[in-house]
Structures are given as structure tokens and as C-alpha cells.
Amino acid sequence: MPKRVDHEERRTQIAEALVRVAGRRGLHAVGMRDVAAEAGVSLRLVQYYFQTKERLLFYGLQHLTDRFTARVGARLSAVGPDPGPRATIEAILLASLPTDEESRTFHLLYSSYSILSVTDDALAAQPFIDNPDAAENALTGLIRRAQESGLADPDADARTEAISLLAMTATMGTSILVGQRQPESAVAVLDHHLDRIFSTARARP
Amino acid sequence: MPKRVDHEERRTQIAEALVRVAGRRGLHAVGMRDVAAEAGVSLRLVQYYFQTKERLLFYGLQHLTDRFTARVGARLSAVGPDPGPRATIEAILLASLPTDEESRTFHLLYSSYSILSVTDDALAAQPFIDNPDAAENALTGLIRRAQESGLADPDADARTEAISLLAMTATMGTSILVGQRQPESAVAVLDHHLDRIFSTARARP
DNA sequence: TTCTTCGTAATACGAACGTACCATAAAGAT
DNA sequence: ATCTTTATGGTACGTTCGTATTACGAAGAA
Numbered sequence: 001m002p003k004r005v006d007h008e009e010r011r012t013q014i015a016e017a018l019v020r021v022a023g024r025r026g027l028h029a030v031g032m033r034d035v036a037a038e039a040g041v042s043l044r045l046v047q048y049y050f051q052t053k054e055r056l057l058f059y060g061l062q063h064l065t066d067r068f069t070a071r072v073g074a075r076l077s078a079v080g081p082d083p084g085p086r087a088t089i090e091a092i093l094l095a096s097l098p099t100d101e102e103s104r105t106f107h108l109l110y111s112s113y114s115i116l117s118v119t120d121d122a123l124a125a126q127p128f129i130d131n132p133d134a135a136e137n138a139l140t141g142l143i144r145r146a147q148e149s150g151l152a153d154p155d156a157d158a159r160t161e162a163i164s165l166l167a168m169t170a171t172m173g174t175s176i177l178v179g180q181r182q183p184e185s186a187v188a189v190l191d192h193h194l195d196r197i198f199s200t201a202r203a204r205p
Numbered sequence: 206m207p208k209r210v211d212h213e214e215r216r217t218q219i220a221e222a223l224v225r226v227a228g229r230r231g232l233h234a235v236g237m238r239d240v241a242a243e244a245g246v247s248l249r250l251v252q253y254y255f256q257t258k259e260r261l262l263f264y265g266l267q268h269l270t271d272r273f274t275a276r277v278g279a280r281l282s283a284v285g286p287d288p289g290p291r292a293t294i295e296a297i298l299l300a301s302l303p304t305d306e307e308s309r310t311f312h313l314l315y316s317s318y319s320i321l322s323v324t325d326d327a328l329a330a331q332p333f334i335d336n337p338d339a340a341e342n343a344l345t346g347l348i349r350r351a352q353e354s355g356l357a358d359p360d361a362d363a364r365t366e367a368i369s370l371l372a373m374t375a376t377m378g379t380s381i382l383v384g385q386r387q388p389e390s391a392v393a394v395l396d397h398h399l400d401r402i403f404s405t406a407r408a409r410p
Numbered sequence: 411t412t413c414t415t416c417g418t419a420a421t422a423c424g425a426a427c428g429t430a431c432c433a434t435a436a437a438g439a440t
Numbered sequence: 441a442t443c444t445t446t447a448t449g450g451t452a453c454g455t456t457c458g459t460a461t462t463a464c465g466a467a468g469a470a
């Protein structure tokens with residue numbers, strides 16, 4: 001046989017080509033020939049490693065979320081050793097905002113997949129559904145721990161605030177993507193709410 | 206000539222067929238033949254009233270936003286004559302949540318158009334961009350007036366809160382759409398923040 | 411060495427899509 | 441009554457897409 005190549009590596013290479021071309025022209029517009037050209041391989045090879053376009057798209061989504069998870073992890077370690085809960089939350093949220101090319105692509109494609117999953121049952125059954133829950137649980141835990149440490153408002157509802165922060169981040173991310181909002185504006189809004197949550201003030205007049 | 210039909214009426218009829226079929230199968234999957242079949246007319250007629258598919262999509266988007274604006278207006282009048290600012294805001298936000306078939310379709314298609322506009326310059330230049338600004342300004346004004354009337358926390362930043370409420374509503378709407386969240390949960394989160402904003406408590410310990 | 415299997419290529423096929431073209435009946439205008 | 445315009449239908453064209461088919465060189469197995 002020929003050089004016995006690593007299939008997983010090749011699949012990753014092709015999936016990254018998919019992400020690049022989809023980030024440029026939109027997920028709806030990418031064909032198998034585009035992916036092949038972008039990856040520098042023949043159309044037949046894309047078929048060889050992913051038998052069908054559907055499978056290619058699934059794999060691409062998986063690859064996308066994996067890369068994003070790794071990216072958030074890297075951001076977290078970058079804020080220094082043992083960061084406080086607020087810094088941790090801020091890092092997670094800011095990593096989700098489309099401020100550079102990679103996060104822009106991620107946001108665009110993740111949104112595209114989500115919207116697609118509404119009318120595509122096969123996609124709706126894919127694993128990326130549990131990702132939001134994980135983020136929500138993580139933020140809820142961080143806020144709870146901050147409350148126990150006296151760093152955050154003990155009267156705040158941790159889960160509600162976690163949901164709110166993630167929800168605001170997502171929409172404002174899309175607004176940045178379509179050019180309706182500047183990243184600084186989004187950061188200001190998020191910081192506003194972090195200030196509120198991470199204040200030990202008890203509000204009762 | 207034949208019966209001299211109202212062009213605008215026909216276009217509306219076809220645009221509504223577009224919205225229906227796109228709401229069912231997704232905007233990316235709708236072709237001119239589908240729209241023609243759904244509207245009960247020939248393919249040629251769709252071409253006759255909209256020369257190109259791009260124009261059909263533009264008109265469909267316009268029709269969609271018009272219908273939604275009317276829907277929100279109807280909801281507003283339904284809350285009774287001269288409602289308070291909070292009831293008004295609540296009506297606007299709840300009307301945006303995809304809780305029935307029409308709002309579900311609106312949310313799905315508006316999101317699809319938005320995502321599409323990121324990679325489609327012609328769509329990005331379309332009018333639907335200013336709609337979010339209008340909602341943001343409306344909510345900001347309502348909060349400001351509530352503050353002046355002593356109904357809302359005078360320390361709140363009206364615009365930031367307006368942005369936040371709309372952002373949360375949008376993301377949670379998508380979550381409902383993809384089946385990740387129940388409408389009641391979204392309403393609870395929104396009410397939580399409305400309670401906070403519409404409390405006259407001064408928070409300083 | 412011969413045989414089989416794996417990676418890669420080129421190309422063909424059938425379907426679907428947007429668009430263009432041709433046709434025609436009906437209703438005013440002259 | 442003829443002519444022109446309008447609304448509508450049918451259908452053909454060219455392209456693109458996902459997928460299938462065929463082919464072939466190279467490397468380990470026998």
C-alpha cells in the first residue's frame with residue numbers, strides 16, 4: 001500500500017479547510033469542491049475521508065467546538081495562575097466575543113449550525129447541544145463560589161445571572177459580527193453586570 | 206389585457222408563501238419552485254413578479270419585519286390602554302420570544318437573514334439593520350421615563366439595561382427555538398431583571 | 411515475487427437550481 | 441376590428457452540486 005497516512009490527521013486538515021472557506025463565504029455556500037480546493041486535495045479525497053457531505057459537516061462542527069474549547073482554556077491559563085472568579089468569568093465571556101478572525105469564524109459557523117439544526121433533524125441530534133449547558137453550569141459554579149467567599153452579592157441568583165451573562169454575550173457577539181456594535185461596547189455592558197454581581201452591597205432601602 | 210391584477214397584493218401572497226416554506230424547511234433550502242408551489246402559482250409567475258431570487262428574498266425579509274412590527278404593535282394595544290412602562294417593555298420582549306408558530310418562524314428567518322448578511326454584501330446593505338436600533342431606543346426611552354416617574358431605579362443606566370434586555374431576549378429566543386430552553390424559563394430570567402430595574406431601591410450598604 | 415489492499419486521481423452521472431425563451435389568452439386602446 | 445399590452449403558462453438551457461465509477465501506482469503480505 002502507499003505511505004499509510006494518518007486518517008484522523010487528514011480529516012482534521014480537511015475540516016480546517018471547511019472551516020476556513022465557510023468562514024469566508026458562509027456555511028450555506030460551501031461545496032465539497034471548495035473544501036477540496038482549499039485543502040489542496042482532490043474532490044475524490046474529500047469523499048474518501050468523509051463519505052458524504054453530511055458527515056463532513058458533522059465532523060467540521062465537532063472540530064470547531066473542540067478548537068473553541070481549547071481556545072477558551074488557553075485564555076483561562078493566560079490570565080495567570082489561580083485567577084479570581086471574576087477574572088475567570090470575564091475570560092470566558094470575552095473569549096466568546098468575535099474580536100479576531102478565529103473567534104469571528106467560530107461565532108459565524110456556530111450560529112449557522114444552530115440555525116440549521118432547527119430545520120435539520122440530523123443536525124439537531126448532534127452533540128453540540130450540550131456545550132451551552134456546560135458553560136452555564138461552569139459560570140453558575142463560579143458565581144456561587146464567589147458568593148461563598150464574600151466576593152459577590154450573596155442575594156444574587158447565581159444561575160439566573162449565569163444565564164443572563166451568557167445570553168448577553170451571545171447576542172452582542174452576533175451584533176459585533178454583523179457590524180452593529182463595537183466590541184468595546186459589548187465589553188462595557190458585560191462589565192456593568194459583573195460590577196453589579198461582584199459587589200457585596202445589600203440592596204434594601 | 207387580462208384582469209389587471211394588483212401587483213403588490215400578488216407579491217405579498219408570494220412572499221408569504223416564501224415565509225411559510227422557509228419556516229418549514231429552512232431559508233437555505235427554499236427554491237423558487239418551492240415558493241411557487243406553496244403559493245399555488247407557476248414558477249413563471251414568481252419570476253414575473255420578482256425578476257430574480259435575490260429580489261424575492263429581499264422582499265420576503267421586508268415583509269417579515271413588517272409583519273413582526275405589526276404584531277408587536279398589536280400586542281402593545283392588547284395590554285390595555287395606557288399601560289405602564291414595565292408592562293410595555295414586557296409586551297415588547299415577550300412578543301419577541303418564539304412561543305407560537307408565527308413568532309417561531311419570524312425568529313428563525315430573521316436569524317437566518319442576519320447570519321446570511323455576514324457573508325452576503327447585498328443582504329448586509331438591506332434595511333433590516335436599523336430595526337434593532339429602533340427597539341433599543343424605544344426601550345431606553347421607556348426606562349428613562351420610568352426613572353423620571355420614580356418607578357424605576359434612578360441609578361440604573363437606561364441604555365445599558367435596554368441593550369441587556371434585548372440581548373438576553375434574543376439569545377433565549379434562539380435557545381427556545383432549538384429546544385434548549387422552555388419559554389417559562391426565559392420569562393423568569395427577564396422578569397428577574399425587570400424586577401431589579403423597576404425597583405426604587407438605592408443600593409449602597 | 412506475486413497478490414492484495416490503500417491512498418489518490420480523473421471523470422462521469424443524474425438531479426436540482428436559477429434563469430431565459432417562447433407561446434397565448436384576455437382586455438383595453440385606436 | 442385590429443392592435444398592443446398584460447398576465448400567465450410551459451419548457452428549455454446552462455450550471456453546479458453531491459455522489460458514483462473507474463483506474464492506477466505503491467507498499468506491505470503471502
